[in-house]
Amino acid sequence: MNVIQVLTLTTIGYFLFVTFWILKMEDYLQTRAKQQYENEQTRGEV
Amino acid sequence: MADVGSTVATWGWGFLAVYVALILGLGYLGYQRTHTQDDYATARGGFGFLALALAYAATVASGSTFMGIPGMAYGMGFKAGYYAMIYPIGIYIGMLFVARITKKVGDRFGSQSIPDFLGDRYQSPLLRVLAALVALFLLFYIMSQITAAGWMFETILGLDYGIGIWVAGALLLLYLTAGGSHADILTDAVQGAIMIGVTLLIVFMFATGWGVEGGMSGVNAALPSDMGWNSHTDPENPTFANWWVIFLLFIAHIGFTAQPHLGNKFFAIKGTEYMKKFMTVSAVVGIALPLMFLGGVLGRAQGIQIDNPDAIIPMLFVENLPAVLAAFLGVAILSAIISTADGLIIAISQIFANDLYRKTYVPWKGGDPTDERVNQRALWISRLSTVFVTIAAVIAVMTPPQYLSILLWVGIGGIIAAYSGPYLVGTFREETSKTAAIIAFVVAFGVYFVIHLGPQFGLYEGWYPYNENPFASSGIGFIISCVLTYVISKFTEPLPTSHLNKVFRPERVSPDGSPSDD
Numbered sequence: 001m002n003v004i005q006v007l008t009l010t011t012i013g014y015f016l017f018v019t020f021w022i023l024k025m026e027d028y029l030q031t032r033a034k035q036q037y038e039n040e041q042t043r044g045e046v
Numbered sequence: 047m048a049d050v051g052s053t054v055a056t057w058g059w060g061f062l063a064v065y066v067a068l069i070l071g072l073g074y075l076g077y078q079r080t081h082t083q084d085d086y087a088t089a090r091g092g093f094g095f096l097a098l099a100l101a102y103a104a105t106v107a108s109g110s111t112f113m114g115i116p117g118m119a120y121g122m123g124f125k126a127g128y129y130a131m132i133y134p135i136g137i138y139i140g141m142l143f144v145a146r147i148t149k150k151v152g153d154r155f156g157s158q159s160i161p162d163f164l165g166d167r168y169q170s171p172l173l174r175v176l177a178a179l180v181a182l183f184l185l186f187y188i189m190s191q192i193t194a195a196g197w198m199f200e201t202i203l204g205l206d207y208g209i210g211i212w213v214a215g216a217l218l219l220l221y222l223t224a225g226g227s228h229a230d231i232l233t234d235a236v237q238g239a240i241m242i243g244v245t246l247l248i249v250f251m252f253a254t255g256w257g258v259e260g261g262m263s264g265v266n267a268a269l270p271s272d273m274g275w276n277s278h279t280d281p282e283n284p285t286f287a288n289w290w291v292i293f294l295l296f297i298a299h300i301g302f303t304a305q306p307h308l309g310n311k312f313f314a315i316k317g318t319e320y321m322k323k324f325m326t327v328s329a330v331v332g333i334a335l336p337l338m339f340l341g342g343v344l345g346r347a348q349g350i351q352i353d354n355p356d357a358i359i360p361m362l363f364v365e366n367l368p369a370v371l372a373a374f375l376g377v378a379i380l381s382a383i384i385s386t387a388d389g390l391i392i393a394i395s396q397i398f399a400n401d402l403y404r405k406t407y408v409p410w411k412g413g414d415p416t417d418e419r420v421n422q423r424a425l426w427i428s429r430l431s432t433v434f435v436t437i438a439a440v441i442a443v444m445t446p447p448q449y450l451s452i453l454l455w456v457g458i459g460g461i462i463a464a465y466s467g468p469y470l471v472g473t474f475r476e477e478t479s480k481t482a483a484i485i486a487f488v489v490a491f492g493v494y495f496v497i498h499l500g501p502q503f504g505l506y507e508g509w510y511p512y513n514e515n516p517f518a519s520s521g522i523g524f525i526i527s528c529v530l531t532y533v534i535s536k537f538t539e540p541l542p543t544s545h546l547n548k549v550f551r552p553e554r555v556s557p558d559g560s561p562s563d564d
Contacts, residue, residue: 002266002275003124003275003276003277003278004124004275007128010131010132010135011131014138018138018139018325018326018329021142022322025142026146026321029146033550033551034551036550037547
């Protein structure tokens with residue numbers, strides 16, 4: 001493989017990661033934060 | 047006057063006049079929006095995702111992207127693409143990690159800079175001051191941008207470098223002192239849009255093998271074999287010595303996201319609900335702009351002879367395009383350089399106005415940082431320090447330094463090493479402790495300077511073989527910073543839960559600390 005081909009594959013990998021992060025991870029992190037908060041509230045009530 | 051086509055210079059002055067009129071207009075618009083210190087420092091909530099994404103990409107794509115990196119490609123050939131294309135990947139992946147939490151916490155606590163953000167995140171005035179003092183190294187970065195602007199004036203307009211740097215400084219002062227962050231982001235957004243056009247042109251010229259027989263393959267064939275696209279590494283070159291240092295280049299640039307002039311942009315978006323769109327646009331535009339390195343490769347293939355490799359892109363335009371287009375593109379590159387310098391100047395001004403005065407000196411003296419008189423005084427300090435920093439940077443580069451992209455890393459490598467652990471790890475791990483953040487900050491900063499600068503002064507030579515490579519040294523600093531932050535947090539006391547709730551779940555906590563029902 002030459003430099004251009006390596007960089008093309010790297011860029012494709014980058015776009016896949018960005019897509020995964022924006023479509024999945026962002027929502028996951030927000031959901032996790034909410035769950036942690038709710039768990040703390042539940043523990044506080046117990 | 048330098049040797050440049052007189053037609054190009056004439057058109058260049060014309061476009062420069064239009065450009066100055068444009069940024070003055072945007073500067074005035076920024077001035078109208080700037081009423082408080084917070085407006086000047088952050089432009090909080092003032093911009094939609096598109097303008098901010100363009101501004102962010104323009105700020106990342108500094109003079110180095112348009113001058114230093116194509117210069118590197120001119121000297122080393124295709125392998126320079128590993129720097130050109132991998133550094134933005136690192137930066138924009140880092141941006142994905144920190145953008146939302148920076149905006150959330152910044153709005154929640156009223157943070158006006160990244161050192162301020164760290165101080166608020168960890169409830170640590172000490173960390174705020176340490177981060178602010180380390181951020182003063184950004185002055186090197188500003189110097190590199192002013193230098194690049196000076197070269198651009200000489201290459202396109204025929205203006206002597208010594209005069210060009212003063213003109214660049216004056217341009218910056220014209221709109222920054224009035225409009226602060228609003229003017230910075232407005233002008234950067236316009237400049238970002240122009241830069242996309244320039245990049246597309248360079249890619250087109252490369253892909254068609256402009257001025258070379260045989261298209262893209264012809265470009266490769268015209269290069270010496272050690273510069274061609276089958277040459278991946280060069281043991282003699284510290285930046286591309288092997289795959290390990292190229293990987294460290296990537297790692298180091300994840301930490302680059304922590305640079306204060308980038309992180310403060312997140313405060314300006316209207317709300318976290320726009321964050322996904324902001325991330326998408328900036329990630330796409332940001333990876334496109336560094337394709338500019340292809341212009342350096344094309345210039346070498348065309349056999350353009352040039353004393354200063356950093357000026358290869360403007361020379362490529364002068365040699366290949368009609369004078370009017372070459373002049374327009376030259377001014378466009380100048381705008382790219384200015385767009386990074388202005389963000390840096392605003393960031394440094396906030397070290398003095400916010401981090402050291404408003405959030406450190408005022409509370410130390412028993413005052414209230416939110417007091418209206420304090421804010422007005424901070425606004426004046428912002429404007430005065432903008433003038434002072436700009437003039438200091440211009441004076442510092444009156445004798446032009448060589449190798450832009452290396453010079454600027456003297457400062458930013460230390461910032462990456464110091465900030466990365468507290469900023470990035472602290473974004474994901476609520477358990478990250480104040481003690482861990484401070485220790486990691488100090489130790490990683492020290493390690494970067496020891497391994498990067500020590501051997502260059504003859505100390506412990508050979509101990510770290512890649513010490514001349516600032517990216518490899520910063521990459522090590524980044525790893526140490528993150529590992530120390532993580533490990534020490536395991537053994538030290540976390541921050542109070544009530545504070546962590548404010549940091550990590552602001553949408554669900556009302557101002558009095560009770561949960562909201564969203």
